[in-house]
Amino acid sequence: MSNVIQVGMADLKYANSPNKIRTSGLGSCVGLIIYDEREKKCGMAHIMLPESSLARNGVLHRPKYADTAIEDLVKRFVDEGSPVYRLKAKIAGGAQMFNFSSTNEVMRIGPRNAEAVKVLLEEYKIKLISEDVGGNSGRTIEFNPDNSILQIKTINKGIKEI
Amino acid sequence: MNYLERIQAPHLDILKEVGNIGAGHAATALSKMLNKSIDMAVPSVKIVHLSEVSEFVGGDEMVVAAIFLRLQGDAPGNMFFMLPLEEATRLIQQVTDDYTISSGNLTENEIGMSALCELGNILAGSYLSALSDFTSLNLQPTPPALAIDMAMAILSHGLIEVSKAGDYAIVIDTKISDKDDTTQSKGHFFLLPDPESFKIIFHSLGVKIDE
Numbered sequence: 001m002s003n004v005i006q007v008g009m010a011d012l013k014y015a016n017s018p019n020k021i022r023t024s025g026l027g028s029c030v031g032l033i034i035y036d037e038r039e040k041k042c043g044m045a046h047i048m049l050p051e052s053s054l055a056r057n058g059v060l061h062r063p064k065y066a067d068t069a070i071e072d073l074v075k076r077f078v079d080e081g082s083p084v085y086r087l088k089a090k091i092a093g094g095a096q097m098f099n100f101s102s103t104n105e106v107m108r109i110g111p112r113n114a115e116a117v118k119v120l121l122e123e124y125k126i127k128l129i130s131e132d133v134g135g136n137s138g139r140t141i142e143f144n145p146d147n148s149i150l151q152i153k154t155i156n157k158g159i160k161e162i
Numbered sequence: 163m164n165y166l167e168r169i170q171a172p173h174l175d176i177l178k179e180v181g182n183i184g185a186g187h188a189a190t191a192l193s194k195m196l197n198k199s200i201d202m203a204v205p206s207v208k209i210v211h212l213s214e215v216s217e218f219v220g221g222d223e224m225v226v227a228a229i230f231l232r233l234q235g236d237a238p239g240n241m242f243f244m245l246p247l248e249e250a251t252r253l254i255q256q257v258t259d260d261y262t263i264s265s266g267n268l269t270e271n272e273i274g275m276s277a278l279c280e281l282g283n284i285l286a287g288s289y290l291s292a293l294s295d296f297t298s299l300n301l302q303p304t305p306p307a308l309a310i311d312m313a314m315a316i317l318s319h320g321l322i323e324v325s326k327a328g329d330y331a332i333v334i335d336t337k338i339s340d341k342d343d344t345t346q347s348k349g350h351f352f353l354l355p356d357p358e359s360f361k362i363i364f365h366s367l368g369v370k371i372d373e
Binding site for chain 2: 008009010011024025026027028029048049054055056061064095097098099109136137138139140155156
């Protein structure tokens with residue numbers, strides 16, 4: 001029996017084959033999948049903001065920010081015996097849902113999220129295998145750790161796999 | 163201390179009234195435009211965790227037409243008027259008197275999209291001016307932006323500002339529906355004040371919020 005594990009907004013979860021993992025309605029948020037192909041394990045984070053320094057008060061909800069989400073993902077894999085060099089990543093999301101002429105930083109949050117995730121992956125030396133970022137459509141994504149295929153659904157472009 | 167911990171039942175009632183007055187005016191505007199009776203439900207005010215937003219908007223891949231306005235002025239926030247795509251199409255057919263428009267070709271129909279944007283602008287505008295009168299706060303909307311996409315992807319855009327301050331959003335949701343509509347599909351107004359705005363709204367209505 002295989003299940004599909006749902007990742008909510010600002011959430012982080014893990015899945016092992018034969019289970020799949022998905023998150024829906026990615027707008028300016030970025031879905032980050034880090035996986036270990038050999039062990040057929042993966043983790044997915046639904047990231048809302050590029051860095052935890054943007055948080056305004058108190059306790060950090062770590063999966064919400066790119067930097068803390070990656071840190072937690074990597075730590076978990078390393079703790080479970082997957083060396084960092086074997087980890088790979090795929091990302092999707094970071095769209096600009098509304099077209100404003102304004103250069104307001106909130107309006108540009110999608111591209112900033114995607115950029116932040118890519119920079120961090122480079123810092124951790126995790127190979128980014130494929131990406132589907134930007135544009136202005138919402139995405140629902142599903143990752144299968146068994147074959148490492150990421151399926152991306154948008155409302156007007158159908159389904160694609162990366 | 164987190165602002166949400168200070169919000170109690172009376173505060174939620176006030177926010178309900180805010181939704182009631184705003185959407186009441188918007189429903190009247192829509193009713194005049196279509197020359198039809200429009201029903202309005204009692205507003206609901208919910209404190210929703212970010213990870214539960216998808217259930218809240220009615221399924222994670224529900225496709226909607228949404229008009230988004232950013233509020234500026236005394237109490238900044240975000241406002242959405244959302245309609246299921248089918249419903250938006252029907253509304254646009256009535257407004258433009260063009261029945262060749264379908265949910266499949268709406269996005270390519272310039273007149274239809276423009277009418278939808280204007281419709282949202284009128285509705286959101288009447289919501290806001292009622293709100294502004296009620297609270298005597300100065301509130302100005304940005305020009306409207308239109309998107310047709312997954313409800314959650316759209317709503318998440320309005321939650322970015324909120325998410326910097328915490329993991330919960332206060333959503334003031336009011337449903338309106340066509341009286342002779344049997345399908346019961348509804349339009350939603352979502353008002354998402356920025357976290358700092360709650361205190362200002364309560365203060366302007368003479369309600370204290372404990373520090």
